[in-house]
Structures are given as C-alpha cells and as structure tokens.
Amino acid sequence: MEHDFLHEAESLNDLVQFNNNFYVETFKEILKNKKFQASPYKQWLESKQIINLVPLQSDNLKPIEIVIHLNNQNITDLLKNLKPKNLKASTKLEKLFEYEFQILNLVSPNEIWVCLSKNDNLYSKINQELSQSKLVALSESQVHSGLPCVLKISNYYKRAKILDSYKIKSELNIRLFLVDYGEIMFSSLEDIFKLPDTLYHIEPLAIRISLDFYLPDKQTEDTNKNKLESLIQDIDILIFRVLDSRKDYYIVKILNLNGETDFFHEIQNENLEEKQIIYDQIKIELNQPLNVLLINHETPKHLGIVSASKYKKRFEFISKFHDWHKENKKSLNFLSGDLLGKPCAISSLQIGKWCRGLVIQSGLNGKKSRVYLIDFCRTLIFTNDKLYQIVKEDFLSEPSYVHRCFLEEENEQLERFSKFIDNLKSSGMNPDADLNSDDNLEIQVLEKNLASLHLQSDIKNYKYKIKILDIILNYKKKKQKYNLK
Structure with missing residues (x-):
C-alpha cells in the first residue's frame, strides 16, 4: 500500500491514530515515501536513533531498507512528538484595508519588513517572557530547518526560525531568520536555545511588504532604497493600503509619504518601462499632436493605435x-x-x-x-x-508599434467618436481592418499610466489617455473630415 507521508504526518499528533492497529510494517511503508526523504522528519528520527536508513544496493533507484530501533519502547510514545511545533500562523491582511505600521528592516522597495502598530505591545510581552524564562540550549541533533528557537544577540534574546545549517571545519554554522524583526542572522550553536512553549502561540510579528509597481533592479536598488529612506525618516506612523497578496508578502501603497513621492514613483515607472514590459514599445510623446491609425476598437475606453509614421x-x-x-x-x-x-x-x-x-x-x-x-x-x-x-x-x-489608449471623458467627444465609428460600419467598413495609411486620427496624448493588460492579470504596460483633435477619412477616394474640436 502506497502511503503519502505528508498526509500521514499531519495526523501523527492525533492520539487516535496510535493504537494497537498501527503496525511497524505500516510505519516502514510511510518512511519509504519519497517526500519523507526530503523532510526534516527524517533528520529527527535519525537523531533520536529511532531509525537507520540502509540502501539495499548502490543503485539509488532501488528502495531502501528501514531499520527501526524500538529499544523496548512503545512505538506510539516514540511518534507522539514526531511532528515539530510551529509558530502560530500569521494573521492575513485584508485586501484594500489600511494599516498603520513601522518599518523594521528596509532591504529594498521590493522587500520591506514591517510590524503593525497594533502589535507593539506583543514585543514587550515576548521580551519579558524571554528575560524571565530559563532557556535550554539546543543540541546539534535537534537542529533542523524550520525549527522555531531563540537566538542570543549580545545580551538580548529574539525569536528566530532556523533556515539551514552547515559545517565549516567541524563547527556548525546556522542561518536563522528573526521572525519579529525581518532580518537574517548567522550564529554558532552556543547562542541558540529552545523556544519556550508559551511563545509558540504568538504569531511572527514581521510582515513583508512590497511597493506597488516596483520590480527589483540591482542597478537602481540602492538609489531607490536611499530615496525611500529619505521619504520616511520624519514620519512616525506610516499607513499602507493592501493592494494584493502573494504567497509570502503583500503588495501595498504607502498613503502618507510626503510630496516627493511623485519623484520616487517616476523612478519606479522608468524601471518598469525597461523591466516589467517584456516587449519593447515605440515611445510616444505627451501633449504633442500626433497622427495615428486605429488598430483595434472595442469601446472608447479601449482603443489600439499605431503612429502613422510607423504604420508601414x-x-x-x-x-x-x-x-x-x-x-x-x-x-x-x-x-x-x-x-x-x-x-x-x-x-x-x-x-x-x-x-x-x-x-x-x-x-x-x-x-x-x-x-x-x-x-x-x-x-x-x-x-x-x-x-x-x-x-x-x-x-x-522588434518593438511593438501599437499602443493601448482610451478617450478623454468628454461627453461631446465620446458622442462624436461613436458616431464616426457607426458611420464607418454603416458604409460597410471594419474600423479595425479597413482603414489605411491615409486615414488618420490626429490625437493629443494627455497622460500615461501603468494598467493591467487584463482585469485578472498582474502584468501591466502603459495605457494612454488621449484627446482626438481631428479625424480624416479617405473613403472611396473622397476626403471626409470629422472635426471633434
């Protein structure tokens, strides 16, 4: 019988599972599962000398033999504590809700570790508990990835989680993440202690956020980081709005930065133009008259245009x-x-x-x-x-010559443009296909904004707000002019 180790492991703390019908042979089958081989449970069982893993042959594709050492103990007792404890799961932040926060660790605009202002009192509670507890040192056999623990830094103690460990000249080096401060630290074993049981029920206080529209770019990361630091240095309580969530962080907009934030977003936009838009686009100038052709017409809110000079x-x-x-x-x-x-x-x-x-x-x-x-x-x-x-x-x-745009919201212009489209259709023309290089829209680009390529997609590029100045249609070699001024 094939067993899913991870599924079985979820039930290992349930005493109902440990009865006289839980046989050693069944346990062997669970441990043969491939997922078990890559899990911290294997290291735990080996460190407790409960199992030895012995290859039957040198061929790694063959199954392994699992030797179980019960040492006259009941297998139920040995398995009760197999499942490692985890910290309480972090509370999910609600989309579009606003939260007050302080910055703990500013790595870059793409990685900012913060704490919510409402959790300030929990830091005092954690510090008090750590200072009053008699901490127990961890042994090398207890160290494994994902283990919550306590790290001593100078004369302070902080909650941490072990990320990984490795040996240098027989000395164990351990990489840890400070769950309440958003920092990665390295330590030897002597400064790491078991986390008191009373502190497991407090969720990690550090939350990772990323600024909206920002993508990492090593060339500008330091500049953008310094700029952001200068914007927040005189603000005691910051406020962000959650725009979206990812697996391990939130995309947010900081609401109460000062007026220089426009310059900071301009840096981000320039960065996005090169990094987020996977294909290159021909640039068009703002506030300049431009002759274009209509490429796609869905609604006045969604038009596709190409510059007349790039049509060919x-x-x-x-x-x-x-x-x-x-x-x-x-x-x-x-x-x-x-x-x-x-x-x-x-x-x-x-x-x-x-x-x-x-x-x-x-x-x-x-x-x-x-x-x-x-x-x-x-x-x-x-x-x-x-x-x-x-x-x-x-x-x-090859750059894209096509740009997404939408009409300025002026009733008169929208009405006349719609009438123009209707006239084309009534004449038997397809506005998206039958116009040629002599059929021009004269437009003025008023502004550009990053917008999703679809409502259900996070991928964005520029969308332009335009005003149509003139429409000249050479239909059946008869020039018609639709003046929308």
Whole structure:
C-alpha cells in the first residue's frame, strides 16, 4: 500500500491514530515515501536513533531498507512528538484595508519588513517572557530547518526560525531568520536555545511588504532604497493600503509619504518601462499632436493605435512574422514550464495570422492561457498546445508599434467618436481592418499610466489617455473630415 507521508504526518499528533492497529510494517511503508526523504522528519528520527536508513544496493533507484530501533519502547510514545511545533500562523491582511505600521528592516522597495502598530505591545510581552524564562540550549541533533528557537544577540534574546545549517571545519554554522524583526542572522550553536512553549502561540510579528509597481533592479536598488529612506525618516506612523497578496508578502501603497513621492514613483515607472514590459514599445510623446491609425476598437475606453509614421514598419513586420512561422511550423517547440509572462507565437483564427503574444494569465481550466497579442492590441484565450516558443532573436527584439489608449471623458467627444465609428460600419467598413495609411486620427496624448493588460492579470504596460483633435477619412477616394474640436 502506497502511503503519502505528508498526509500521514499531519495526523501523527492525533492520539487516535496510535493504537494497537498501527503496525511497524505500516510505519516502514510511510518512511519509504519519497517526500519523507526530503523532510526534516527524517533528520529527527535519525537523531533520536529511532531509525537507520540502509540502501539495499548502490543503485539509488532501488528502495531502501528501514531499520527501526524500538529499544523496548512503545512505538506510539516514540511518534507522539514526531511532528515539530510551529509558530502560530500569521494573521492575513485584508485586501484594500489600511494599516498603520513601522518599518523594521528596509532591504529594498521590493522587500520591506514591517510590524503593525497594533502589535507593539506583543514585543514587550515576548521580551519579558524571554528575560524571565530559563532557556535550554539546543543540541546539534535537534537542529533542523524550520525549527522555531531563540537566538542570543549580545545580551538580548529574539525569536528566530532556523533556515539551514552547515559545517565549516567541524563547527556548525546556522542561518536563522528573526521572525519579529525581518532580518537574517548567522550564529554558532552556543547562542541558540529552545523556544519556550508559551511563545509558540504568538504569531511572527514581521510582515513583508512590497511597493506597488516596483520590480527589483540591482542597478537602481540602492538609489531607490536611499530615496525611500529619505521619504520616511520624519514620519512616525506610516499607513499602507493592501493592494494584493502573494504567497509570502503583500503588495501595498504607502498613503502618507510626503510630496516627493511623485519623484520616487517616476523612478519606479522608468524601471518598469525597461523591466516589467517584456516587449519593447515605440515611445510616444505627451501633449504633442500626433497622427495615428486605429488598430483595434472595442469601446472608447479601449482603443489600439499605431503612429502613422510607423504604420508601414508594423505591416512589414507582421507579414514577415506570419510568413516565417507558417513555413517553419513543424520545427517549432511548444511553450513549457511556467507560462506566465512568456512571449509566444500563436496562429490566431480571429486575426487570421501568426502573431506575437504575451501570456498574461495561465492555468485557466487547467490547459488554457490568456494571451495579449502585442501587435494587435487584443486579448484572447488559447489552449496551451497552441502556444509556441519564439526562437528568432529579431522577432523578440522588434518593438511593438501599437499602443493601448482610451478617450478623454468628454461627453461631446465620446458622442462624436461613436458616431464616426457607426458611420464607418454603416458604409460597410471594419474600423479595425479597413482603414489605411491615409486615414488618420490626429490625437493629443494627455497622460500615461501603468494598467493591467487584463482585469485578472498582474502584468501591466502603459495605457494612454488621449484627446482626438481631428479625424480624416479617405473613403472611396473622397476626403471626409470629422472635426471633434
């Protein structure tokens, strides 16, 4: 019978499991589980001299023999304490809620360890308990990854968790994380003690946050860190709003930084332009008249445009990309691994061409992904077996000439633009396909903001707020002018 060790381990503290029907042979089968071999339970059992693990052959693929040393003890008694204690789980922060906090350890804008102001009293409680307790030293056999403990630093004691350990010239070196301060420390065994039972029920007080829109960049990390430090140095109580959560940290917006925060966000935006947007984009200037063509029209809130001066380059690249992939389809490899954020090549029935795409959401119904077509400003869902790797470097490096934008919210402009689209459709034209390089929108770009490529995706690029100045349509060689000023 195949046993899932991790499932069994969850029940090892349940005394109902330990009765006369829990046989040694069953225990052997649990320990043969591969997950057990990589777990701290194996180290614990060996350190207690409960088991020896003896290979039957030198071939690592063969099963191992497990020799159990009961030493005339009841197996139930030996297993009762097998499952290591853990600290109380951290309280989850609610999305969009606001919290007062102090910074404990500022590593970078992407990694900030903080404590909530409401937990200030718990630090006093922990310090008092540690100062009054008679701490018991840990032995080398008790050291394993994930073990809560106490670390002595100078004359102070702090709660910690062991990350890993290794020996240098027979001396054990241990790497620990201070769970209430958000710092990593190194120590020898002599300064590490068993955590008193009374302190397991207090959750770790250090919480990791990351600033919204920030991605790590080694070249600018020190500059951004110093800038953030200068912004917070005179603020006693900071406030953040939780925007989203990840496995082990929260993405937040700090609400009460001073006016210089705009400059700091500008640094972040410049960083994102190079790092977060996986494909390059042709830049467009703010507050300057610009002639563009309409590429995709869903609503006045979602338009795709290309600069009239880049229209021919875009057309040539799309044709080149399509022709090459059509001819070389048999040699293409499927996209694999973690698909999120990866560029890909797709044969789209909706577009009728091979297109460049960017996976912005994966794991839909198990085998589907949401893909943004970067040269067409459209988002579609494909099965994963339709996604191929882009193998030619020049296809990856070619910038996108298309920009997402939305109209300024002026009723008169929205109404006239909608009428213009209706006129095109009533004339038998497709606004997204039948316009040519002579059919221009004259626009003014008012502002740009980072926005998700889809409501259910965290991947972002720029979206531009525009005002349409003029629309000139050369339809059936008859020039029509729609003045929206």
